[in-house]
Amino acid sequence: MLFKPTDSYAHDFEVHRDRDACIDCKVCVNQCSYGVHYWDENRKKVMHDSSQCVGCHRCEAMCPTDALRIRRRETEFKDNPLWNSKFIKYIYKQASTGGVLLTGMGCPTDIPVYWDRMLLDASQVTNPSIDPLREPMELDTFLGAKPNSLAFHKDENGKPVLDTKLTPQIKLKTPIMFAAMSFGAINFNLHVAMARAAKECGTCYNTGEGGLHPSLYEYGDHTIVQVASGRFGVHRDYLNAGVGIEIKVGQGAKPGIGGHLPGEKIDARVSETRMVPLGSDAISPAPHHDIYSIEDLHQLIFALKEASEYRVPVAVKIAAVHNVAAIASGIVRAGADIVTIDGMRGGTGAAPAMIRDNVGIPIELALAAVDQRLRDENIRHKASLIVGGGVRCSADVVKAIALGADAVNIGTAALLAVGCTLCGRCYTGKCPWGIATNDALLAKRQNPDVAAKKLANLVRAWSHEIMEMLGGMGLNSIESLRGNRDKLRAVGLSAEEMDTLGVKLAGR
């Protein structure tokens, strides 16, 4: 019998402790939820076990004397481009556990990032660029179905009066929303923070599939409530609590599979909100068991519209998969007011590595294909498009809107704003940053006031940058950028890639 598992040497990180700087204060011991740091009673000093380190950098950030560095540990297997260390470690791990490889956060594999292959335009001479500090610059966005045309008449004062009744719209002050991240997957403090930040920025956050805690109903004007296959926390008041309802069919990080929130994460508040027993696993089936076809989706959309008395638009969220354009077209024809598309780089609290890294397509291609298909079929106005899954900065937002998105979702970026370091162990429930955990001691590391401020700062900063880029292009309103692919040029892409994106080569 071996003393330790054969693969324990091949871990990803190692702790470097500057012994001169370390004062054995045990902050690292208290901060690390994975048991890397410990007090050695015999040696009377703080020691560590690097094999447990997940690379979250919490200890490094909190060390009062800057004595800690977490570095990648390169176990140098013999060079082999096919059998690189990732796959060697996967096999060691699965041989030990017999289980599915579990991961958190978005796909880290080296698939092309098309955002980086598209460049933006700016005005020179023939039209003036506009300075957003001196001129109005409008990011206001309306999500929902629009009519093909409008009719007006004039009142006695000559003012226009609208004759066409519009279906409900979600009004945003900026085209950036917080993506669906359920209460349970992330903790209550962050839901409070997202709700407050959304209110402050005039945008929306999304409940995810975990229901809505009663204390957050006051933020309803900035809330989109989600209905997923597990139907957790779905009831009449919930459906009427927000400004939109989203049916979650799929998620970019794990298209085609459901979700699993382990019983350990189901504390009293999660249990109450999700309407599931305390401590029991909450399992979302892979499909909705009342949607086995597009006509079933049509019925669910209208069931939800009936339940909310047609006061709010209904969105359908899908993962970006191969036939995404045809699927999106079907969704619009089924009556959805908004189509949310989540690209394969979208984050997750837990997904099998094989699914996360191999299923789906990048959001840039999916978005371009869907927008063009809906236009070809003359139904683009019947639904708004929200995209997410790998939006990293305001330039990505601008490029997404130029490709045709109405608004973007940010999930990973929002978590980074509150301290996430993308260590990818969300599924353990031991997040040392207090994000993907319901452990009371860990969760209180997120102060809702501080987190709300950071989230609002991020949205504000990006919005300012979007205004600068818009003004540079000589535009003063976001709708003139939306679908305006003339503002994009490609570098380093094949003719087919450019054709799919609907973008010309730079220089042409």
Next chain:
Amino acid sequence: MESETHGPAHRLRARRQNHEVSTVMKAPEKYYDFQKDISGCGVFGVIHKKRGLIPGDMPINAMATMHDRGNGLGGGFAAYGIYPDFADYYAFHIMGDNREALDSAETVLKEFMVIHQSQAIPTRKTSSVKNPPLVWRYFVTPKVERDRPKNMELSETDYTVDVVMYINNNVPGAFVFSSGKNMGAFKGVGFPEDIAEFFRLDEYEAYIWTGHNRFPTNSPGWWGGAHPFTLLDWSIVHNGEISSYGINRRYLCQHDYLCTLLTDTEVVAYELDLLIRRHGLSKEMTSKVFAPPFWDEIERMEEPEREAYTALRATYGPAMLNGPFAILVADSKSLWGLNDRVKLRPLVVAEKDDMVFMSSEESAIREVSPELDRVYMPKAGEPVIVEVEE
């Protein structure tokens, strides 16, 4: 006239688009691969509210005053009331690169329309106008339903527009550059005063005139690409660059308009047709689609006006013309001037007796009418619409 977007695949797509709209993809192949025209310009317009006839010398002299606003690569005029004897017929002005192109266009015309009269457009040889195309005019009416080879269900105007589009997209070397009743556009490569000389515009009289002087920066100049741009009775002269062109064009594509000329002005023309003729919007509301009020203005409005403008912007966002522009639009009953919503291009309006002038520069108006009753700069985004009195 040929450009990279006019290849065989494009043509095929265009043909399918025009005639099998419901069953095929709307966007042409490589719809994104276009060279957009970029140009600065001078514009002038005058209307006589009582339909009094204004001799051609007035717009010609006004445009000549703004000579420096162009670079000789495009000039043109539109005139209303010039064909009173043929007022019930559509006057098709067609240019052809050669006799063969013109004959092909005529063959199409004969198939779809009844030709009542046809003649060469009178021209003068002028040294400053190089290699002009053949220009010919036809006074036509659409065939009535059962005599039509196809599209029996279309209204007279839809059918006529369809014939214009068909010739422009499918007959190589031929181009219909005017198709309204009792009006005509005259345009080409040259300074406006040279184009006027070529077309003998000093011999015409009209109750509405518009003129245009073009300063393209990136195109060699093609006769069909000059302004005014026309569709049926509508004519447009335009000084500006529409920065929203990319989405305006896709929006129009979605509504079955195929933009082939790659100019901003074509977009304006098709949007006018869509919004006014097909959607039934008034000129005032169409102006607000083109140059909408800012959201902070809308928020200060009273209901129901606020609801009206909110819906307008939410619905017609893709049709908004963003970027600097001053546009003059004419039809048989009105002259209509509009600036972008931050007024990034000049537009001045002046009144004298029954005449109203609109121009890029006041100098052009003063040149042809030194004494004026009133001169003013319309506000950004505020349309000036002058109708003839019936």
